[in-house]
Amino acid sequence: MKIAMIGSGYVGLVSGACFADFGHEVVCVDKDESKIARLHANIMPIYEPGLDALVKTNVDAGRLSFSTNVTEAVKGCDAVFIAVGTPSRRGDGHADLSYVYAAAEELARAIDPRTVVVTKSTVPVGTGDEVERIIRETSPDLDFAVVSNPEFLREGAAIGDFKRPDRIVVGSDVEWARDVMRAVYRPLFLNESPLLFTSRRSSELIKYAANAFLATKITFINEMADLCEKLGANVQDVSRGIGLDNRIGSKFLHAGPGYGGSCFPKDTLALLKTAQDHETPVRVVEAVVQANDLRKRAMGRKIITALGGDVRGLKIGLLGLTFKPNTDDMRDAPSIAIVQTLLDAGAIVHAHDPEGMEEAAKILPEVIMADSAYSAAQDAHAVALITEWDAYRALDLKKLHAAMAGDVLVDLRNIYRPEDTAAAGFKYVSVGR
Template identity: 70%
Template sequence: MRITMIGTGYVGLVSGACFSDFGHDVICVDKDVRKIEALEKGVMPIYEPGLDALVESNVRAGRLSFTTDLAPAVADADAVFIAVGTPSRRGDGHADLSYVFAATREIAAAVTKPTVIVTKSTVPVGTGDEVERILREVQPDITTYVVSNPEFLREGAAIEDFKRPDRIVVGTDEEAARAVMQEIYRPLYLNQAPLLFTGRRTSELIKYAANAFLATKITFINEMADLCEMVGADVKDVSRGIGLDNRIGSKFLHAGPGYGGSCFPKDTLALLKTAEDFQSPVRIVEAVVQVNDARKRAMGRKVIKAMGGDARGKTVAVLGLTFKPNTDDMRDAPAIAVIQALQDAGAVVRAYDPEGVEQARPLLSNVDFVANAYEAADGADALVIVTEWDEFRALDLKRLAGILTSPILVDLRNIYPPEEVSRAGLSYHGIGRASVA
């Protein structure tokens, strides 16, 4: 199949590379000339494990290419995927669909034959209807089929998720479009990936409902962690105890500093706005958003409390800046709110992250970015683990105890057993469990 991917951001680039790896001919289109030039040289605009090698091998094989010229790429395509950004709109929190609609108008002007137009971007319910209206308005003489095909990729594991998905959701009532989508995803049949066909509006809502539910699980266990601290229970055991129930499941039940990233914050907010528009409020999701927003800054206060309640003039070492490991994504990362709370209390912050420093620089001022965990800890009054990168899982605790001015470890991801930290000479402060001096 001939596939054109509009947008070379996280979703577009990963999807385009994976489709080409299936054997399809893929052209990725982007208006950013520098980004396209970099991709042609093998330089990735994002950090995603294995993506550079996947792109390089498929470019070399002639199945994957990049261009800024949309019209010829669309004219010859069997399917055109729209994978542009839909950030939260300033002022009201609605998803900003201006990029989707602008791409639709350009596609409509460029199609030369019956074509399937696939919305891969995360969009509110009813967006496909407007995309269809624009296509018919701009190009009434050529048949186009508008399909919803939401992505369910986890940053840091996106290639694996694309190639071995839990499910593939396709929203269309058109048989011709269904046949094209079946052919595009046919290589995944060997993995027995369920191909779920629904109505277009249903497909659009599935994406938001899935992310809102996962955000709810995270927020629920975080509130249970707070309760555990008050009653003397251990949230890791609570999480395991409820997660072993097949009706609940163990995933997304790890207590921490709150969710961030490119999806959960904007998607829960967009779902709230959609619910308001249709006068069908989703009170649970409202609470999830409010609790999560408050939690991030509360983690800064937790660090200050571990330091005796006074951070003024003290140095805090922060390990991990990105919202999760194996990505360089700083969007709504909990570390931002934690660091700002510490700075507001008068602390000096020294930070290290394996991949996210360059993305963090414009977002965080007056932070001393260093080259490794031990440089961050040297002479600091407390060490805080915010993101659970693998290299933070087996730190030399005795060495840390020796180089910290005050031997305080605040583990916001519950990586370490408290007793192990205590034996090394550090006081331990985790999430939802007892502190150990």
């Protein structure tokens, strides 16, 4: 089949490369000429493990190409995916759909009859209706269908998630459009990946509901971690104990500094705004958003407390800046609020991240970037582990301690065992233990 992907960012590029790997003919489109030029040179605009090799393989095989011309790209396509950004809108927190609607207006004048327009971007309920209205207003006699097909890709594991999904959600009541989507996902369907057909509005809500529920699990275990510290319990034991209940499950029950990234913060906020607009408050999600925002700065104060409450003029080394491992994404990363809390208290912050320092430097210009974990720790009064990169899981603790001026290690991901850190000479602080 022939597929066009409008938007060559995280979702569009990963999805396009994976569709091409299935054997489809795919063109990824983007208005950013410099991005397309870099992709032609096999320079990825994002860090995602394995993506550069996957893109090169399919470009070399002639199945994947890149373009800045929407009109040419969509000609003869069976399906055109809209995979543009939907960031939180400044001022009110609603999802900014301007890029989605601009793509719809352009597609209205370019697509062939019987093309399926697929909203892959994360969009509020009812967006598909508006996309359909925009196209129909411009081309009233055109035979087309608008389908919702939300993505469920984890940054750092996106290729595996696309090729081995828990489910594929398709929102459409148009049978011929469903047939096109069955053909698009046929390689996965043959491997028994569940293909769930719903109404378009249900599909749009599934994405937001899923992310809100996962964000709730993260926030819940973080609050249990705080309670564990007060009661002398161990949050890791609590997490295992409740996670073994298959009604609850063990995933997303790891205490830490709070959630961040490109999805959970904006999607929970967009869900809140949608609910408020329809006078149906979602109190649980409201509490989750508030608790997560408060937690990030609380983790900064946790580091300050570990140093006796006064960090003015003290050097603190941070390990990990991105919101999670295996990405260079700094969007709403907990490290941002933690750094700001430390700077506000007068600390001097040095940091290291395996992939995120270039992006972090744009957001955190006062942080001094180090070329290794040990360099970040050099002469530091405390080291705080923020992101659980593999590179930090087996540090030489004695070497780390020897590099420091102090002896405080704050582990916000509970990577290390207290007895091991004590043996290396650290005063060790973790989360919920």
